[in-house]
Amino acid sequence: MTRPSPEVQNLAIFPPDSGGRPSTGSDMASVFDPERFRENISNIAPRLERYLADRSTRGLDLVDPAVLTKAARGLMTTERDRIADFDADRLNQIVDLYTGTGIHVYSPGYMGRQFSGVVPLAGLVDLVSSVVNQPSTFYEAGQLPNVAERLMAEELGRLIGWDPGRLAMVTTSGGSLANLTALLAARNRAFPGMLAGGAAGVRDGIPAVAVSEEVHYSVTRAAGVLGVGERQIVRLPVDRSGRVRADRVAPALDAAHRRGLRVFCLVASAGTTSMGAFDPLAELAAVTRPRGIWLHVDGAHGASLLVSRRHRDRLRGIEHADSLAWDAHKMLFVPAPCTLLFYRDGAAARGAFGRPPGGRGASYVFDEEPDVYSALDSGDQNFECTKRPMIMPLWTLWAVYGPALFERKIDRLCATTRHAFRMLRAEPDFDVLHEPEANILCFRYRPADLEPSALHRLQLAVRHRLRGDGRFFVSKVDVGGVAALRVVLMNHRIGTAHLAQLITEIRTTGQRVLREEAAAPGPRAERSPR
Structure with missing residues (x-):
């Protein structure tokens, strides 16, 4: 074998600097230096500790975007031709600007949104996930995250009341994507020809979705993505507390049928965004099951009440649903995003995106010969290929502290x-x-x-x-x-x-x-x- 010349070797390993001369590579090494990382942690940790210890009552200091943009631009290095020397003060100012301009989610004055201050240990685990960088869609890339998903599916599935040997759970980046994925699975079960033929594959009625008047906007957006237009969305009336009126559901579905619509999914809410209302799931299931309509529950906010023995009755009837979206980054207090999408029938989870392409187009991730490792892959069940190991903070808290x-x-x-x-x-x-x-x-x-x-x-x-x-x-x-x-x-x-x-x-x-x-x-x- 012919070895490249020393000049070529140098150029391949150490790119030229601004003067066209090979750099030593020491600047690159310092960026990845473990000791520098430890120093950075030592500088940032006290700032976060003060942030967590601040018990003042305050809400939001809303900064003019132009002012904040000027401040952020002032913290950016002007070096363009070489890796800039590390400036610890610059990093500290960035952290201070970051923590100082956001909503102080740990303050008693924060009462406005549905994301929470995380359990601090969950933040540390999220840091570990960022450093080790193990995408969790495929087992070989993220072994422990995939095992952790299975373990949390067992733990939380038991609270839902589904058969542990039959249910399936996948993590997704937010409730919006979970709702979209569940609607896909429901549509493909009702209209299997659409996977291959699109709208031309529809033979029996016009696809339609039934939703509460208080449904989260992500659901109607998801319906639009699936080609279900506004005229194909059946809106179900609610009572003064924001709950679907179960007595009005059957007449609404009958009216939709007379219009030529085939409702393939009814989306209920377990904790509406507006008022935190819980739809009567058992009553809705009694209407949907005889009609073969998929019952999906958007429990992004309220599904966490299943963990509480005092409050889980709010989700009475959840055991009859077909799928459930559950945001752990809301009332399970972990970093966003961390959404859990459950299916009562695990086979339905693989119906959202059809059969994996295997060697026909994604042979770099899908195996033609499944084995004990690929059995834990979720690439055929979720939209993301590269997916954060978002389950790790939740599983770690559950493992260390337990559900209490x-x-x-x-x-x-x-x-x-x-x-x-x-x-x-x-x-x-x-x-x-x-x-x-x-x-x-x-x-x-x-x-x-x-x-x-x-x-x-x-x-x-x-x-x-x-x-x-x-x-x-x-x-x-x-x-x-x-x-x-x-x-x-x-x-x-x-x-x-x-x-x-x-x-x-x-x-x-x-x-x-x-x-x-x-x-x-x-x-x-x-x-x-x-």
């Missing part, structure tokens, strides 16, 4: 939300819109002399002012076409004193908005509180 950690925090959050309901109901100038079923509560600030036409605008103004003041972060949602304030209690540090402070701040803010509006020139009806 999750149960106690869930019970605490639900109890605190119930207490907030009682406190608000006792205030004469507040309207509480529903009894909370989990940890989401919607209400309005409504002083006695408020004109009905101003109710919507006042809620929006109060929410924006609260966010701007930076002590509390709550969200808003339209209920019955009128804006409402919405709290999602994800932090076990929230107590009665914080809830009382929030009520006082909402009232003070609302009165200030109304005074400013009354003092402003012009017709009152044309003014909008801001």
Whole structure:
């Protein structure tokens, strides 16, 4: 064999620097140096420790995007022709900017969204996953993550009530993708010809999906991706608490059938995004099963109540569903994304994307001769090829602490939300819109002399002012076409004193908005509180 010349060897190993001369490679080595990594961890860890220890009540300091962009650009090296020398101060400033401009999810003032502060140990495991970088779609690339998925499928599947020898679970990057995947599996079971022939493969009715009026927008988006247009979406009426009215489902399905629609899937919610409502799953299953309709449950938020012996009855009837989407990055308190998609029948999991292509186009990942290793692959069951080992933080917490950690925090959050309901109901100038079923509560600030036409605008103004003041972060949602304030209690540090402070701040803010509006020139009806 002819060996390349020393010059070629040097060029192949050490690319030229800006002057056309081979570099030594020492700058590259320093980037990957384990000791440098340890130093970086030593610098960042105290900053994160202070972040976790901060118990101040604060919401969100919303920075002007132009200001933040300028600050971020100022932290970028101007070096372009060589690897810049490491600057520890620059890294520290980046970390401080990152932690300082986000929502402080560990603060008692954070009550606005459905993602939570993670159990700190889960963050450490997520760091391990990032460093070792083992994509988990195929066993040979991520051995322990694939085993961990099987173990968590056993643990959580037992809570669902499905046959452990028959069910299947795959992890996906978020509830939206889980809902899409489940709808694919349902469609392909009902219309198997569509896998090969697309819309031309439909022979028996127009594909349609039935959804709650309160369904998450990802479901209707997913239907659109599948070619199910708006006219093919059957919307099911809900009661005042946001639950599907089971008595109205059969008539709606019959009406759809008369229109030539074939509903292949009904999507129920276990914890709607707006009000945290749980649809009557047992009643819905009694309607769908005789008709051969797939029942998918979007439990992205509320499925975690299955871990609680006190609250799991909210999902009564889940054992009759065909599939379930469950976000662990919500009420199981792990880093996002970590979504678990369960199928009651494991064979249905392989129906979402059809048979694996094998040597016909993806021979680099799919084996023609399955073995004990490839049996744990999930590449034929999920859309992602490269997928983070998102199960590892959840499995590690379960392995180290057991399910009681999750149960106690869930019970605490639900109890605190119930207490907030009682406190608000006792205030004469507040309207509480529903009894909370989990940890989401919607209400309005409504002083006695408020004109009905101003109710919507006042809620929006109060929410924006609260966010701007930076002590509390709550969200808003339209209920019955009128804006409402919405709290999602994800932090076990929230107590009665914080809830009382929030009520006082909402009232003070609302009165200030109304005074400013009354003092402003012009017709009152044309003014909008801001």
